[in-house]
Amino acid sequence: MLAQARNNASRNSRRRMRGFSLIEMAMVLLVLGLILGGMLTALGASDAAKRRADAAATLQQISDALYGFAQANGRLPCPATDVSAGDEAPAAGGNCTSYAGFVPGRKLGLQGSFNANGLLEDPWGNPYRYMVANKPVSGVNAMTSAAQFRQWFATTPPLGAGWLCVATALNCGSGVLSDTVPAIVYSMGPDFGLAATGLQAENVGATMGASAYPVANDVQFVDLAPADRPATFDDQLTWLSINILTTRMIEAGKLP
Helix, strand or coil, rough: CHHHHHHHHHHHHHHHHHHHHHHHHHHHHHHHHHHHHHHHHHHHHEEEEEEEEHHHHHHHHHHHHHHHHHHCCCCCCCCEEECCCCCCCCCCCCCCCCCCEEHHHHHHHHCCCCCCCCEEEECCCCCCCCEEEECECCCHHHHCCCHHHHHHCCCCCCCCCEEEECCCCCCCHHEEEEEEEEEEECCCCCCCCCHHHHHHHHCCCEEECCCCEEEECCEEEECCCHCCCCCCCEEEECCCHHHHHHHHHHCCCCCC
């Protein structure tokens, strides 16, 4: 009897151990799932933040390169088109093929990833956009012609109309950040501008050529501080200051 009781107790103990092991295994799997889920979420957020930081750094490099180009050439470059292989169009400046296009990354000597059209790409594989103001002097855009830039600068007062405008509202109706912008550079973010709504739609415009990349079709742009951006706004913008631009050109001996 005693032996039988011990055998029964041993079987019951093994059953309990098996039962506890299954429960414990389920708990371990649940905890591991929660941990892995949290890690993937954190990694996704970290990757998105890194891409935004990389885009911001590249936009600053492009801005510096544009200032440097103006100091060396006495003008701003024309935007690249989807068929100019990363060069400005036309290559000699003057009246641009399109005043809204893409960063002429190869012309500016920039490093980075270039797509099949020779256009400098942002971290999401979308070309950086670039638009220059069209301010004709004697029939030629002063911003992209050294002779006309000097002629424009010599006028009194030299500012006038025709600049690009950046604001926190549509059509630069309010919250104007700058209304004397000679050139602007921007990334359309992870949505490529293809699903733009609301404020972001201000930066999209029309598509260019066979590539169907959207580019701006007016002189108004919207930019929002990170804390003020709705989920539907993922553009990142930077723009040149006409005062910094002319000061650097004076220092370089390109003006007056």
